[in-house]
Amino acid sequence: MTIERIIRSMAGFMTLLSLALAHFLGQVDLTQVSWLWLTAFVGLNLFQSGFTGLCPPAALLKKLGFKETGSCCS
Template sequence: MTIDRAVLMFAGCMVLLSLALGFYVSPWWYLLNVFVGFNLIQSSLTGFCPAAILFRKLGCPAGVAFK
């Protein structure tokens, strides 16, 4: 799995987790969706993604977006 796909999968899991926690635990968990969304936007504009750095350190091969 490349870093690109790992980042997309991680973001999707975080959104689904945030929705579930917001529905079952507290509506404040919806703020995690806001954070994930802003992080995806800033990553697309700047090329800096903390999750990509983490997955690179874990040994995922580079994809097209994060070289």
């Protein structure tokens, strides 16, 4: 696993962990439709891209003509 994938996985996990803690401590209600579901989606996407290497936003931006510069950590 590369450093970039580990960072993506950690970022996704921490995002999902913060949402779960807020929900279970009663600070936020995830049973209601809210913008927090967008945060959960982003966290899940980050987490899965860390393991699979598949990043839908990167593929979309590449098709739109944006250039790749390499690793986000370099």
